[in-house]
Amino acid sequence: MLYSYSFQNKKRDLSDVLSTVIKDEPRFISLFKPSEDATQQKHEWLEDQLTGRSVTVTAVSSGTLSASAADLAKLKVGTLVVVKDDSALFRVATVTSSGFTVALVSANGSKTAAPAADDVLSIVSTPVQEGSNPGDGDETGLTGQTGFNCTQIFRKDIILSGSALAVNVFGTVDNQLNKQTAFALGELARDLNRVALFGRRVEATASARGEAGGLYFFGCGDNGLSVDASAAALDSVVVNDAAQAVLGAGGDPSLILCSPGQARVLSNEYKNQLQIVRSDDRRGAYVAVIVNEINGRGMTVMADPDMPDTDSWIIDPAGFGLASLKGRAITDSDATPKGFDGIKRMALGEVTFVFRNAGARLCRISNLKASATALAALRGGN
Structure with a gap:
């Protein structure tokens, strides 16, 4: 060099x-x-999981609501949900591997009697009884998506x-x-x-x-x-x-x-919202x-x-x-x-x-x- x-x-x-x-x-x-x-x-x-959890209803048949397996995993018996942009409160009555049913528990001033196909149900909460066991609570964390x-x-x-x-x-x-x-x-x-x-x-x-x-x-x-x-x-x-x-x-x-x-x-x-006073030496x-x-x-x-x-x-x-x-x-x-x-x-x-x-x-x-x-x-x- x-x-x-x-x-x-x-x-x-x-x-x-x-x-x-x-x-x-x-x-x-x-x-x-x-x-x-x-x-x-x-x-x-x-x-990351940024938003509150929600479930999308894919179909409705004889009162049973269908959803994807990933959405069904978010639900438990007793979970409370509302339809997006609506105030009626529903409680999940049953959950199976293929669908779930809900019951209206509080109208909250709404005339909605039941969710319809393509509705997005926002999960409000899952009330837990006293003396709960592991697995009774909501599961949260990363979305699993990459x-x-x-x-x-x-x-x-x-x-x-x-x-x-x-x-x-x-x-x-x-x-x-x-x-x-x-x-x-x-x-x-x-x-x-x-x-x-x-x-x-x-x-x-x-x-x-x-x-x-x-x-x-x-x-x-x-x-x-x-x-x-x-x-x-x-x-x-x-x-x-x-x-x-x-x-x-x-x-x-x-x-x-x-x-x-x-x-x-x-x-x-x-x-137009600027305020100029006598002592100011700058404006803009x-x-x-x-x-x-x-x-x-x-x-x-x-x-x-x-x-x-x-x-x-x-x-x-x-x-x-x-x-x-x-x-x-x-x-x-x-x-x-x-x-x-x-x-x-x-x-x-x-x-x-x-x-x-x-x-x-x-x-x-x-x-x-x-x-x-x-x-x-x-x-x-x-």
Whole structure:
């Protein structure tokens, strides 16, 4: 090697440094916290049980209600249920391997006499008698359903030529390498951000490279939540519609992801509510947190330049995670070929993204009015 430096024969773990870079990025990727290591390229996880349990009636015959085996396992004799969007209370009278029967125990102001086919019965509770035994209570825990994503290999080559080393802009060789490594990790964080948004899920094979799926892949699936804005501007009404969808599915809507232009549109909705007093030396209409009208909690506005301008997402980020394949976290090591006039180091790692309960924690707001058009209309109105 023509040039020497203090860590030329060392392999450095950059995962902590990358976590710091990601944390400081005001982008979507900053929502992903380090998760447990993946043990294989197809990284699986168990979905959480977010909503109260429910049973779907598939058919009704002579008073007997049919349901799937998984739903029947949730019921016991004495379990109390209500039909979704109705107040009548029913008690489970019998449960067999093929169906169950119920009896109306309290009308609660409703005229519903019995559940019908395709009704969703929400389980209220299962009253337990005094001196109960194991197995008498409700069973709860993980849903047993799994989700998965695939790992993707990321590589950045850090190159310092002999001329760059001679110029000595950043001081010693160590300082120059650390500076270039920081640049490479910043670029990697931006790459990860775009994969976390737009990536597709591809499992690695002999002929295919592994790719990690992102927000649009998981959020736009068959069970994904969505709200069509019908070419209207982004405002508190459509935001609360999407927040209600997430809350109804069991998630906790706490973040609004949109483009910088749409963040300005949303802020301008509250412009008329500003109060200026004589002592103020600043004014403007920047809104960072919006209180939703469903549960009164705040939702942080995150403006990401990579977001499509006509889309926005209402998100519960509690299910997000960034997992490295075991033993394949981001590291850098020497990659200088013999006789090369300079130094080469290689930053390499294999990671994936966890989107736990994506069908309940993500809601897409699509077909928004373009922010430039919406801002022009606001400007004209003012």
